[in-house]
Amino acid sequence: MLPEVTQFEDTVTLVSDTGIQFMDFALRLDPRKEPAGEFAPMISGLICRLSYNEEKDFFFYEPEPEKVEKAKPAFSVDMKSSLELLDGIWLPTPFFRFMPPHRFDEGPTNWSRMRLVKLATPDIDGNTHRLTMAFDSRVMPKRDGTAYLAPNEEDISSGVSFKLATKASETRWFLAQPWVNEWLLEVFNEGNAHRSRAELDTDIRANYHLAHYLNLLSLLSTPSAAQQSTARAKVEIPELKVVANDSNGLVKPIPVDLVLDVGNSRTCGILIENHGQAGSGLKQNYVLELRDLITPEHTYNLPFESRVEFAQAYFGKDHCSVKSGRHDAFQWATIARVGNEASRLASRRRGTEGSTGLSSPKRYLWDENAYGHGWRFNCSYIKTDSEPYATAAPFSHLINETGEALYSLEEDDRLPVFMPRYSRSSLMTFMLAEVLAQALSQINSPAQRSRQGHTRVPRQLNSITLTVPPGMPQAERSILNERMLQAIGLVWKSLGWHVGEEDPHQDQAVSPRTPIPSIRVEWDEASCGQLVYLYTEVNENFAGHPEEFFDTIARPDKTDRERITLATIDIGGGTTDLVITDYRLDRAGNTGSGSNVHIVPEQRFRDGFKVAGDDILLDVIQDFILPSFEKALQNAGVKAPDSLMSRLCGDESVSAQDMILRQQLNLQVFAPLGLALLKAYEHYDPQVPQEVTPQSYHQLLGDNAISKTVLDYVNAAVRRDVGGQSGFDLYEAQISFDLQKLHAAFLNDQINITKILGALCEVVAHYPCDVLLLTGRPSRLPGIQAFIRKVLPLPPGRILALQNYRTGGWYPFHKNGRIDDPKSTASVGAMLCLLCANHSVPNFYFRASALKPYSTVKHIGVIDLNNVIKDADVLYRDIQSEDYKIKLPEIGVGDAADTPQLEMRGDLRLGFRQLATDRWAASPLYTLRFTKAGREKFSRAIGENGSAPLLKVRFEVKPADKYTRKQYLVSDRLSVRDIESNCNNVNFNPRSDLELELNTMLDAGLSETKYWLDSGSVKRK
Template sequence: MLADVTRRSEEEITLIMRTGIQFVDFGLTLDARRESPGRFARVAESPVPVRLEADPVRDTTLHPRSRLPMQDHPELETSVGDSFALLSDTWLPVPFLRQQATTFVQGPANWARARLFPLEPGQDRDGYTHRLVLAFDTNVTEERLGTAYLAPTLGDVEGGVRFALAWQGEDPAWFMAQRWVSGWLEQEFSDGATPRLRLSREDIEAGIKAGLHYTHYLNIISLIGSLVRPPRIKILSNRSDDVLPSIPVDMVLDVGNSRTCGILIEDHPQQANGLKLSYTLELRDLGRAHQVYTDPFESRLEFAEASFGRVDQSVLSGRNDAFLWPTLARVGPEAARLAARRKGSEGSTGLSSPKRYLWDDERYESGWRFNDAFNRSETEPLATAAPFGNLINEEGKALFTLLPEEQIQVFVPHYSRSALMTFMLAEVLVQALVQMNSTGQRLKMSHANLPRRLRSVILTVPPSMPRPEQQIFHDALEQAVGLVWRSMGWFPGDPDTNTQEQKDACWPALPEQRIQWDEATCAQAVWLYSETVNNFGGRPEDFFHVMRKPRADDPGRRLRVATIDIGGGTTDLVVTDYTLDDGRGGNVYILPEQRFRDGFKIAGDDIVLDVIRKVILPAFEQALKDHGVVTPAVVLSRLAGNEAVPVPDQVKRQQLTLQVLYPLALQVLKRCEAYDPVVGADVQSLTVAELLADGGKSDPSVPQDLLGWFAAGVARAEGGGGLPFNFLAVRLVVDPGRLHRLFLSGGMEICKPVQALCELVYAYDCDILLLSGRPSRLPGVQALFRSLLALPPDRLVVLHGYRTGTWYPFHRNARIDDPKTTAAVGAMLCVLGQGRIPGFFFRSNVFRLYSTVRHVGLMDSNRLIKDEDIYYRDIDWDNPDYQLPEDVSFEIRGRTLLGFRQLSAPRWGASPLYLIDFNRNNRKADTALYGGGQGDATVLDVTLRPGRGRAEKLEISRISVRGGDRDGQTFSRDALKIRLFTLLTQGIGEDSYWLDTGSVVG
């Protein structure tokens, strides 16, 4: 969506010092081709001409300042349409200079940028044809005599000076004549004149000599000044000793495997209701800076440098740290767009979701590159840059967490995939810090001229996340905060140290970091608050009395609530008892006690994969058969399966999935969300191009090189010659009724975990079952739950469409439109329920995330642990006195996956936890098993012990040989290695997810 524009009535706006790069948005309406051409005059002793104003009455031109007639130079006349064609959609330096009475001071020179974006017809609800984004680097410097005035100074802040756009007469001449600005404009003219204006190289050289690069620029800033009339800028102080304290802000963040959602909550003095001070996290697209995203966004991460123009020219100004975005990676829609358009094939540029790879702390040998999809460079540069790259090592660990002798800065990036979670959280933190201090956001709130500081960051987690992953998640957040504070220049002293004195001296102060609530519990908080406040006038006692089942010998002050949350990567169950204390009416505490939680790594992305396999690939196979291909299944296996192919083909395979198959599956599911089983729905036959276009709402374009690659793969197959195969013309049959029946008949992968979790809902005799998560919008999923009868249908509450009221930050017509948002909103209620919401006293602080690991053993390919394969039973990591049995050993014959389950029933699904494998640097173990050649039945006996530091971390204690002529021999513990491994690969990739490999053919 387009960013909100600054009101034209604002004659002056404020920026907060040292809050990163701040954006100010404006709208304008014009037809550049109909604008009168710019007319210019040369001024003595200045290479920069003056743009004159036309006087139609006297048929002459006037100097814009003196209003006196001035003769123009016809050879400098420049079309405004050509200037827009040349300089739109590119960052330009602009002279936002210090005002002194009616004149301008020569500076600050390098702190403001502008970019004009043309809009599609009807794209702007206010009718604007263009958007202007002004970007300001809010870093301020100490005032020093004899130094260039490149950025605002502390003296400017303390003196309350104003800055304004110098665009008339000779006002911008000094600025434009500087070598770095002149060189910038020359490069823009030289690089853009041929593709945009169709000028020859000779005409370009002559134009630069004549000064046309100046006249085009003057046309642009003249229209900005006359049409937009940007307000004056004042910079406000943001220091710890300011008279007025800053406003504290809490951020809750629900990072999912598929999508991420965040909320910011301000805490104002003398403001009773914290709900009125919350707003959704907003991501600004740094590649398309006029666009922002407020809905839940993709958890995809892609390495890409944020560029605000020509860095090589900017550094010539004498300022090498201007417009440095602190982080290395983009997230959300921008990352998805970059990934889909990737050009290179060396190394990797990103991940579908870092959360899926928290377990993988090993060096990533393929390395990481910046995605240069929308640049003209031939090669993708290594993914490291200042300032972030100066603070990490080549495995992505923050240097301040390492010993001094290990603090070696990254040169060639081999960041572990686990470290990418740190990079993702760092980018989200920076976006949040910029948003909450932005002009647009502060103007929507009271105390608009006070700075905001981040007081706390709260992460939600899936109920089934193992404790080791929770610890890694928390460590990633801690490192992200430390890296962002150092990158922004907010951390005093040596950035590679981390003393308590440094932490205490930080300004803004370091935020508290917490992981306290799971996503399913947060959904319960949304329902509890909505029912208590909306329907029962803030009287929980009446609410509990109505909702609970009648039970003998029960005083009626307890309500048992179950939630099944179907996310992108996990399906989770939480059962919680809510009890009222001894208060009366509305003056009571709601006390939660969690009774059970568990989950499975089968969820929304598996539904998407099922749709690809059951709906889309069969249509492709039929189309290939109709095209004459003898073995279409073999062709699809090569193009979209896990068959070994060269690296360039692997990149194209991934792009095929990201740009075509995955969006097609989402479009099919979108049509199924509106399905009514009673009325039914027509079966549609649509082409791939029609589905991707989504009725004109989406961009259906697919790169020609991807179309050509697929057609070439078909042409190589037997019978695939002849006319090129165009997959955009493949017809898909969209039958919502068939998909609905697949859910009810158990034909979807998600059905098994749902059936298992519903058994527990029934066994725990719950009063209410809540259904949350985006896949819960599907009528087939809802019908599946009703058919299982864990509770009577009237006790099943589907949170999609549930009426919350307008307090819900993501509401649509006072209802929940996207159940994904319930986790972040529920976490917000858990924060505010501790005394910051009138009439809702929720003791969310008593929640504790206990371990779900009870039985550990050998996990088979059916995701089960048979009873005879259990190695450790009745584990209780929450008991501080628990000791892992030291006399337990088990046999190893090769690569072994250890899983866990919470229940003792052998049929209960297991989740992967640890992988034991041979150490490539110590071949003794695999030589003992497979290097003898005598055929002896040799096995290894392995004993584990608790590791140090992280909770539930296991390490190898002893390795011995059993059988053969080496019976009883022991090896050093490093002959095998054990590492965390929680990715459920489903047989289509050893340690990568299908959205990262593109492999969808099972």
């Protein structure tokens, strides 16, 4: 979407050292009606754009302020050709130190860029173009004899202004800069590649490349008095003043808290400013907004895709910028893009070497091994024949080849990355770093400070809160915490806020210039959804009287009217979770029935399963989308469409090039069609008859949705199969959205998630729940709601889907006072938890500190390929917790008592479940396998009396780390303690012969794993 255009004051403050800051402006232009630029040569060999005096009918320029020099035009350049040539191109901007009334300094020269782009369609106000101005806010030290490249400390302390220069006398020295001239020359040559070299050289000698730039610059100017014109400026660019980003200054920065709900499928965030007033957190908050760095005229403030892609952020021609004397101008702090931008990059990837990103790094948190294929930059929108390795300053100078922060390693191991084999787990660091960089830019952006008030006061990040799925093992939660810590440390170092090689979180010698935010990875997503409901009911509907709400909502058979039980089924993109929590009113021993009470939570049950929204999408693709593709292939004459589909979108082994194209076929065609069907289904009403009409893929996907390479990939496969020209057109394939059939599939258990929902509803029915809440985007689907009401864990009136639930205006993501996307309940609930933990929510005293989760790892054993742990395969039963870690049960008595041993005959997977019944779905946790040395030993091992070799492995629990203890959590990280075997000819070492690796991927098997969104393999085997 297009960002809101802010009506800035005449002078705007820019906060120093806050990365790259953006300002957005809108213009309404008709290039055909804009007057052409008239140009005349100057003595310096440059040209100037002449102004026109309308009243006296003559052209002139101003060699000095308020001095008019008449001139005759030597040539003209129409505005239309200039706008076409420079459309969407980053250009250096003459934004200089200004001394009223007319004097400009010669600099700073390399701290401002501009980009004007024509919109595909005018915006709601009729504007046809968007201007994005970018400022590198880093301050450079002032040194005698060096170029004035960026604002310095003296500029800040003296409060000088900076202003856009547009007149000839103000800009001629800037255009004479070799690096500026080279930049504009390259743009001119690239935009006129279709013309002959002789023609270009003639125009270049006449300075046409400068003429186009001056035409563009003229659109940003204000008519001078000498023009005697009544025309208004097309856009008003304010003056700038730079203020210090200093915690120790006279003006104390406003602390800002960031709340993030990072999902497997989508992520959303909220920023909360603390203005020092009671309850300000519920008023001074706003949604995290991401700026698209490829098309910076777009921003996104809705929940965004969790996809991450390696891609460099460019703000023009860096090789020209370096020649100014500033080597690090406009360096974005990170090297990965997220959200819509990442999705667009992934679907348009051209290269075949290595990988460029992941559908969701959260799915691969467990995988800390080096990624053998290596990582490349996605260059979909850059004219290049190759994809370079994913390394770029400053970020790559701070990590090793597996993506770990150098400061987190031993001193001898601190080798910067040469070949990027970042672990898939480390991509969570890259993703969080990019989100953090975007948040830091947003909180101090001129537009955001203007909206929040206190526009001249800097903002600083105070804390970061991450939500987690209820069923996430503590081992994974600790990794997520470490990823967030490293993301902060790396961004702080990239921005120059911490210098040196030490850990910025612990460095006693060098304090960070900007304080480091605290981290909370504490509250689960489903509990946060409950808090949204609880707060809304108590404060919005019952005027701050929890006792009245509790009495109203409690089941009629309850005797304790000050205790309620809420259950939540939260269906995300990657996990479906259940939390059941008791809430009681705590009067601290006092009698009475007033509203001045604490609300104290106590979790009764929580669990989660890795079957969720993405699995619904996969089922829809397989059962409702692919049949239409198969029929289109049959109509084209393909005799065995099933076999062809196995190559195009199945798991048949293909070349590296075809693997990329298979992924893109899914990202460009099948997944968008599946999402379109689900979006239509969200509005399905079983009571209203639906007309099923065929539509083409083109009608549903739109123009240019499928790249030429993907079309050629499918067409070539069809031609090979039919043995010649087929006339097959993927765009013209027909599909019918039968919503009634999809609804029946949910009710008839044909969608995989219904098996999980049935089991969770069975648990809900076991507890005396007062209300069952449904949260997460898939909870909007009529089939989900209908299935839950079919199994009826509670009376229908006590089952509440939070979609369209009326919250009022306090809810940051509300649409007309209602929840439109239930995905947002997790981040909003976490915001409430944070505010309650800080005791800053008036008339709502929720004890967030009491939300302490217990370990769901109760039974550990060997998990089969159906993700079931049979009773005979359970190794540890009824696991309890003590001293911040799970306690493995022992067998035997006295000195002979010890933990059970696992028999190992080859690689295997270990998993866990919470309930004692083997029909309860289990979750994978570890892969136990031989190392290369162990495999060789086992191959030549001979058991006693010539029997087959057998190992008996005993495990132990690693002690809780500092983070786990601080959060009052429980460590469940296992390690191999010792090995016994029946072999006499070899000895096995637990450290060198076996490896126990965390692996929570549902369909992991024992080989390399790729999720279907990463592989494109969507056809059923």
